[in-house]
Amino acid sequence: MLVNDVVCPFCGCLCDDLELEVEADRVVRVLNGCSLAEATFMNDTRLPAPIRRTSTAWEKISYDEAIKETADILKDADRPLLYGWSSTHGDTQSVGVHIAELIGAVIDNTSTVCHGPSILAIQEVGHPGCTLGQVKNRADVIIYWGCNPIEAHPRHMSRYTTFATGFFVPDAQRERTIIVVDTRRNDSGGIADEFVQIEPGGDYAVLSALRALVRGKESVIPKKVAGISKEQLIRIAGICKNAKFGAIFFGLGLTMSRGKYKNVRNAIELTDELNRHTKFVISPMRGHGNVYGSNEVFTWMTGYPFAVDFARGIAFYNPGETTAVDILRRGECDAALIVASDPGANFPRVAAAHLAKIPTVLIDPHVNATTSLSRIHIPCTAAGIDAAGTAYRMDGVPIRLKKVIERGYPDDAEILKKIYDCLNGWMIP
């Protein structure tokens, strides 16, 4: 059977034009998707049933037993952490917040180790952005800064930017100028009209130089800024000022290098400055398929996009203190529930080591590095494959993920609702 207009749940692009060939309970062919999409749908090897660690091995347990034990672990915890949420749909995230509120937990999502600094910058200076279709239909200048879309968001360029035919940009490849800024020439840099090789840690200085140039302060710029010649900086500032519509996309090269959120703030303020001359927008390249959804759901329910601590009864937010890595690094956390993510692979060693010390439960369709740190692993549906639900694209556009096959697993939202019920709470029906 062929299924059309399928949404790929893997990355923040949420491409919704895939065509899948489905046989019984598996996907046998993926059309229109990138290699990441193909792997998402085709290499979907699941943990068959819930497992619990014994002193020497793993034992299979029932869902009811796993749920009961998870609830017990959370009930007994003084400082529980609920982490992850970015590769599942909105209903699951919403139940997660309700559990956190009920038991006074810290709840955090994967922004904490990716675009958390971007959120801090936005909280200082705002975010001039747009939906991706604005870029596709209008932009004649595209800047990729500290990111490598060809590897990480393989269809970003063909659907939304460089190669996408837009209403006002009918001949995209000729009419768009592509600027790539990075510390090394990656694949994306290879197709740039202007590649800007920046010295590691030099982003803040380069952004400051560009702001000065846009303001007409050429005389204050030295001959070189972080390895980039003044001539090239002047050329880039000129391209930006003369753009009809410019768009900056940035990745972890900006958020996680020296300067962190101040880099992002500087990039946003450059965008602001450029809007006094032309139209310019800026957007983070969000990684996980529904990481932006976790920010959205957390925000309308608690007021904050990540790192929310309910220990005081109210929702409290102080990144650096209430962020998952910090709670773990300080050894403060005494139980963890990880949902739809893999901190075992992504967290600093000391934080991951603490997860291994405390009772950690993982709810995720797949075996991953976190499994080996966990006491219990409960498999579930994978949003967008065998479960439907809402995901928010990197630009905030909400899209309904489809259920394309049935594999007999319970939805993670259902598992969490049962955990909630065990915790004797109340929640909206």
Place this chain on the structure above:
Amino acid sequence: MTELLVKNACVIDPIQGINGEIMDIAIRDGRIVESVSDRAEVIDAQRCLTLPGGIDSHTHVCGTKVNFGRYMSPEDMRAGRTQRRGRMHVTSGYYVPTTFGNSYRYSAMGYTTLLEGAMAPLEARHTHEEFTATPHQDMLANTLFDGNWAVMDAVREKNIKKTAAIVGWTLNAIKGYAIKLTNPGGTEAWGWGEDLTSIHDQVPHFEVTPAEIITAMIQANELLKLPHSVHLHCNNLGKPGNYQTTLDTFELVPDLNPDRQTLYATHVQFHAYGGRTWRNICSKAEEITRSVNSKPQIVMDMGQIMFCRTMTMTADGPMEFNLHCLHHNKWSNHDVELETGSGIIPVTYSKKSAVNCIMWAIGLELALLTKSPWQCLLETDNPNGAPFVKYPEVIGLLMSKRYRDEECATLHPDTEGNTSLCALEREMDWHDIAVMTRAGQAKALGIINQGKGHLGTGAEADIAIYPIRTDSVDPAREYRKVVEGFQKTRYTIKRGRVVSQDGEIIVDGANATFWANAKIPEDIRVDNDPEFIRRFQEFYTVRMSNYPVQEIYLPRGRRVDTEAFT
């Protein structure tokens, strides 16, 4: 079967022509009935003021830009936090509260129905998700068409039927209730960093003018027989001298509907400025109200500002950028492909600012100078002019000349010379306030037939009982009691259940979402039009099949069918 009897209620129900009668209200299974059995639960209203549930016909509480207002403002989240308590979830935020915060606070004030002022169709799913998390109010969504490419093309072709077909398909697809135009044409121009300065400017590339868009959409709206009229945020918001644009716009509006207005002009305070610069801005409320008083086809809302810190958020992207260039605070912008724009910046309205004082006075002047309260509804464009929790103060100001005078004495000295507020003697009565906060909204939104805004037999039992005895309070003198009384009901009853008592939420919410479904003849349906489909697939970044909002997002959806094109 559940039954409830509210005894000894002092009822003001303008739609039913009831003004201060002491009566009993019988409720069965969520609706008002003639009588109930003696097994009914009884509430003694003790002759307190009892009104149909409050209706907000223009507020920003759910959706992409509201949530972004929260996202970018941890400083506000800290300002309004409450703990989980009984049935109440944790809340955060003062001027952009979390969804539960909005819902509880509106409920405590007796509000049971809200119209979200601006929903971009592409992001409608988000709005509906937040509606579900705003459990104590029935919700409706204004749907943005100000920069809709397909609409502008149809308007340029002077094809009203096609315009209507596009609107009808869109409302059905994304479960919207009404047509909203925000700075029509201007939001598309803002896609290039530009704006329009009059209703006769051409939209870049599309070769239509705001006047043409507004005129065509009014006709399309009536062709679709939509329950609400076109809901317009005029061009040139917040610019000195913009009253002329507003007057020019009002002149475009024919009187096409015997049951309601033909145009709802929102937050008119922001559109009633004389002068040429911020230095010589002055009130043109007299000119605006003179026009409205002679045009029954127009209903407006005040867009009152109050002195406080708050957040401005609107689809009017260029306006927000201009405001940002004045305030130099943080600025967010979010343009939506083929549809509209939006912007967000925080502001503080201060009594030390002459401009802010004049704005404050203009809102009140509009209400006091409009002869019929049905034509000027009480709103603050929440949270743009002030968060909705300020409504009781606005009521107090409208009911008491003394309160206004006391406030005026604290304002910037330039206020008096640039407005006429101090000369206005009018003091509104309880009936006027009931019109301006529920009955007028129900009529304007076209939801009287849905059982909203009145307490007649068959109506939905949405009722607010305030701790105010109208026979013993003189609002002109005791305005503090009026303000306090409207801040917290004794009881808020939603669909026959007491949801809030003395400000405490006591049950889980179970709201409904109303949306409009116009029946469109097969031969002009745009989802049968290959050219419409081609352009959609080519220029949107989502597939046309993934655009519609599934009914699962409206767990208690209430479809309002219309006999369009008849």
